[in-house]
Amino acid sequence: MAGILIVAEHFDGVLRDVTQEMIGAATEVRDGLGGPLAVLIIGQDVDALASAANLEGVDEIVTIAQPDGHFDPALYEEAVCAVAEARQVRLVLIGHTAAGMAFGPAVAARLGSGFASDVFGLSVEGSKPIATRSGYGGKVSMDLAFPDKPVIVLTLRGATFKAPEAAGNASILPFAVDLDTVPGAGNHIDYLPAPPADVDIGKAEFILSVGRALGEDKNLPQFAGLAERLGATLGCSRPVADSGWLPKAHQVGQSGTIAGNCSLYLALGISGAVQHLAGMKHVDTIIAVNTDPEAPIFNVAHHGACVDIFELAEALEREFN
Amino acid sequence: METRELFWEITSLGHTLFFVVAGAAMAVAAAGVAWHVYRYARARRSPVPVHPWRGFWRMVFDVFTQRTVHRRDRRAGHAHTPIMYGFLLLLAATSIITVEYDISEPFFGFTFWHGDFYLAFSLIADLAGLGLIVGVVYMMWRRWQVRPPKLAYRREYRGETETRPDARAWEWDDTLFLWALLLIGVTGFLQEGVRLAMDQPPWGPWSPVGWVLAQIFLGLGMDEAAAAAVRRANWWIHGIAALAFIAAIPWTKAKHIIAVLGSLSTRDALALRRLPKPALPRTAVAEDAEPEVGFGSIAEFSWKDLLNLDACTKCGRCHEACPATASGAPLSPRDLILDLRTHAARSAFKPGANAAALIGDVIEAETLWSCRSCGACMEICPVGIEHPPMIVQMRRQLVEDGAMEQQLRDTLDMIANRGNSFGESPRSRGGWTAALEFPVKDVRAEPAENLWFVGDYASYDPRNQDVSRTVARLFRAAGLDFGLLYESERTAGNDVRRVGEEGLFESLTEHNLTAMGEAKQFDAIVTTDPHSYNTIRNEYPDFGDVAPIRHYTSVLAELLESGRLTVVEPLGKRVTLHDPCHLGRLNGHYDEPRRVLELIGCELVDMPRCRDNSFCCGAGGGRIWIPDPVGKERPAENRMHEAASLGNLDTFVVCCPKDLTMFEDARKTSGHEGDFVVQDLAELVAEAIDLKSLDLKEVPALVDRITEAAATRIADTVADRLAERLAETVTERVLSELATRAPTLAAAPQPAPAEEPQEQTEATPTAGPWRAAPASAATLPPYEVPAKEGPRVLVAVKRVGELNPDFAIDEAGGTIADEHFEYELNEWDEAALEEALLLTEKLDAGEVVAVTIGPEDAEETLRRALAKGAHRGVRVWDESLRDADPVTVARVLAGVASQESPDIVLTGAQSADLGHGATGSALARILGLPHAAVVLGIEWDGADAMTVTRELEGGMRHQLSLPAPALLTVQTGGNTPRYATMRMIKQAKKKPIAVVDGAGVGLDQAGAVVRRLYEPPKSGRAAMIEGDAEAVAKAIADIIRDKRGEV
């Protein structure tokens, strides 16, 4: 056997978007690499998840029952390796997410496979996959090849590939792995939800976000004031929340909140790291201000300017006064 | 004979009583003096050399001329002079009497207090008393009627609405001091008056005040009995008041009478110009003893500092001069000194019992950070208190504790990493010269008469770069031979030192001195930057030989005076000049810029605060790296109002790069944009000599340069192309040759092109048989690993490269040259390291071992980790690892881990450069360790299991327990990494680093090979809005309004 294996990601009984997106990416290269295209679901209520993953292009859905259903990298690694070996797959796709980062590289090390992470472009050249990823905050792109590797593990960037819309008719194949005695497995304790907050980035239509360029919490009132004046919700990038200058609820991005209803996004002094873009690159109108003309944020913004954000804030303040 | 009876109608009991009281008063005073001397003797030694005898004569001069007391407050000076002289003369008078009465008469039978001597004595004493009273009365009127703000203790700058208890005590101190003096003076005259009224000696008018009083008493009909009653009672009042005053001298405001003698004598001629090196501890014997950090408690102040504190008279001159106080910052130098003095006294009285922390309780950190180290306070202090060095000493402690604002910390990091405060590439330091019409010498390559030390602002700030070019052109026009150190120059360190980052200052000094030492011959240094000027002139000599330095204002004055620059047309502008603190107040160059202005025909109108009273722009002491709170008036804005009040000004002239930046900005924000322009002195000179009309090009040299550059470029391109073409044609030829000669060989693999280990096209879709080949740990040469004492935490740290804005990719080679990177410690690794340190600190056991894979340069990263608290370092390197993928890196780290057998392994969740987010999890698998990724918190008591909190998408967190040992990849935000001062980094040199030479693995298990490295396509990029902030704001406002219209 051969083919592609996609490891489904889900939380709380719901398939994560990145799973469908990986299916989309895989269908693009399926012809070049050869099928079948299988989705692996490890979890509690695998049937419900399987039907969500049953999209156009999927040939098979392999299911493994995991009694407690909480993600554990050791169990995922064990399961994925077992399935990959049994099916002798050529390509394993995993989401580049908090979970994927935990077991993807471990699977690669265990299989001695080809490996690349945070991949945002996938193509085939002479029946071999070429992965595209970036470095240096997105300023440099690179194409990677995996010579002599019988199997390749890639973790794919979310919100990048297009998921198929039509439903598929995959067959469901339960697979048995003993997940009870996996060495190194942890014990689930609890989930801690994000603390309640008085901002809802997910609902905001107009967001003014500040990045590390803020420099220090003392500068915050200037931007909070400006946001209020403009009628915008104040958002931020991770370092601003990490430093405790703004509560976590203001953070836009992968580990913060997705600006789901936003139609105007003003990014001030944010470089445009992939995890930040994950939360806002879909927005209709993005204005980015950054003193570095090479900042990757300009790759997703519609309008850009290279000026100092403090000067700009003062000028905007005057403009709206 | 002319004299008087000393103890009129005093019984022998009274006599004895008087001597007992007098003796007691003297004893109390003596005890006070002894107590102070004891405190000084126990205090630390002065970190700066003290030359008491040299200072003594200056002190005598200052005291007797009252020079320092008259400065900037003539009336107070005029009042203080008679008080001081009055007091001294009366003290002398009393002493003279004592000498006769208690010594010369009883022991030698010799008397002199009579006759002409007595008459002169009476007259002088009377006048002295009169002066004292007049002075004191004026002071009372001033303090309670005029009420100058500088005498008020309520800290309005801190929003105080009530006077604090300590300050109320100070008010009492002032009040009692004045009343006591008045009481002594008045009772003295009263005594004299009644005595003269009773005795009516013929020489009465020799005591004019007393005599007039006597006449009045007699005129009012005072009879003998009344006079005698007053005389008897008042004698005691006067005597006891005077003795009480004597007793109180060392304990009250009056102590300045003594302390000032010391503080003025021990004035440091270089105070603030040259800050002290950290002192060695008092008990230091070994040569390599660690110097003290700074002042973290009052016990660390030197005797000279304590003496300074005791000398303060609360006159408020520093309070009035301080730019921080004036702009509402939480600092008043007067209050700082008084708070320190109160704290010092309390701590000395009850050592140990005073739990108040010096920094935090007594002096707040924000107070210390408010100082601009402009020197205005110490310059005006009449008693020679040197406030700024004490402030810097306390800042050193704050820096050591990492207690500073984020922006400052980032700036210091930037300076440490890149040698400039702009975070720019060191290589672009000389970039401003590119737009000049002529080449600027590189002193590293050829000698020049003058080395121009440019400094950060003049090198990197666009507005100042203009000025730098103008100065360069002026020098050129005058035929002044100069060159630069280019990227070998780093921040001079003046402000770094004043911020309190002494270690970083030292390393900058070392670097610049070495660069100067290695440069070709030069005779002198010039600079436009007063800050660099100050430190190179006054501080660098403590660290090594340095050529004499001149500020460009002196150079320009000389060039104009000698005719090397000729004024074409006098400018006729009405200008004012801002004296930079570091040029004027600290180094005394007030006249040079003024001479230049005169020579170019400007009419100079000085602002009220000029020369030694110049008002700081607010940027000094590192304040330019700490933002001022928005909304409050900044010192520079305050200055703009002052300039504007002069009226009809054309230009506000500056001669300091930081001033240009500060005032350009303040002119706009303070609403004086239309009133005048801010220009550098050099720009006015350029205008006056019509620099534009001069042809500065060195035509032959330029032609040479162009030809050379063109030739190199052509040669490079041709060479590449040629090589490519050659390779292609040769390969083609060889292949076709082969094909014709041996047709079977044609199917053999083609010779691999030089650029890439490209995979070969194969007929079958799979790459060989399916097999799992688990990645294995590297076998590294063994190094010495100490026996475990407690848990061992292994932390992997990496120095990550950040690309310069002008980076270029060598696409053919698939690499980016090293010169395009600036390196720093990966922020996720920093978080991991912090977590490791917290773990061992909490357990109070174990060690943290930091491991890095990197070339020798990367050792600095490791040292940073050691400075923060890691116990040991391991560095592994082999050239083959330069572009290693995460799996290979994980294998090498596994090689280290298998020698270390750690109990916990921590890595960053990802690295900031390539962002694989994979190394940690791959390493865990190779080591077979339980693991979790993107971890925000770890709780571990050293036992078999730990609780780990990992971060999920959307801010959700997941808590789980893992068996130990385990590997965790750490996310930022779970902790706040500590700051490592340069001093800690230097100390870390003593910690061991094991260097492992060799990779122990090949790249055979590498996960991937890079096929192509390229810049992402520019299509789909943002439409850029051009123009300044104003224009951009307008455009953005339009977009917002437009959008709002739609919504």
Ligand SMILES: Cc1cc2nc3c(=O)[nH]c(=O)nc-3n(C[C@H](O)[C@H](O)[C@H](O)COP(=O)(O)OP(=O)(O)OC[C@H]3O[C@@H](n4cnc5c(N)ncnc54)[C@H](O)[C@@H]3O)c2cc1C
């Ligand atoms: C698992 C994981 C999850 C993450 N999740 C998120 C997330 O949800 N959200 C998120 O934001 N990040 C997230 N990150 C972090 C992310 O990788 C970046 O580190 C972060 O987004 C960088 O924030 P920044 O752009 O503000 O800072 P930087 O990358 O430091 O950029 C600051 C920018 O400001 C510019 N600048 C500086 N001064 C000025 C000035 N005066 N005027 C104008 N411009 C200026 C600079 O040129 C620079 O481009 C995550 C990382 C990981 C590993």
